[in-house]
Amino acid sequence: AQSVSQHNHHVILSEAASLELGCNYSYGGTVNLFWYVQYPGQHLQLLLKYFSGDPLVKGIKGFEAEFIKSKFSFNLRKPSVQWSDTAEYFCAVNGDSNYQLIWGAGTKLIIKP
């Protein structure tokens, strides 16, 4: 069965620090990979996604993620975080050409002003 692991459940950073949130998945076939974000009091929304092509994917608000197939990883990065990046971040994967997304447990990111 597919699974998604997000290593950090809580991350606290100061403004302007660099961010990397880990995401590893277990599935050997072709995968589609997603990062979603949930800002306080708001809907879950897509940050970025990868399904083919350049393994470095750029998303909204300066976020990017790199798909490393050999490591089964899809880590999220941002070079300089802002207070407004405080949110919960979810990694999700689907494979087997089905509609079902398998979700990580989420990482709560708190940015100290």
Add this chain to the structure above:
Amino acid sequence: DVKVTQSSRYLVKRTGEKVFLECVQDMDHENMFWYRQDPGLGLRLIYFSYDVKMKEKGDIPEGYSVSREKKERFSLILESASTNQTSMYLCASSLSGDTDTQYFGPGTRLTVL
């Protein structure tokens, strides 16, 4: 902009009651999903539907049923609510394919007493 609406933001019910959660999307999406979101567990799929009157079980369908009589509307039914169904329920929709972005509603926080 895609809009996914859910009938209630907050709901309090008693054990044994039948509970209906409604979800409506306005973008003619084929796929609709019901998840529950619990701290530390991420999102877990309850049911999804890829067409009117079609449904598939997700990871945790026990104690739930769904109905999709019209393309835009997907209902989640708790036949006999129990305290362990206290959770945040999220509805989502996507266009048709497995790489399509899922768009989420605001969620319904259900408390079962």
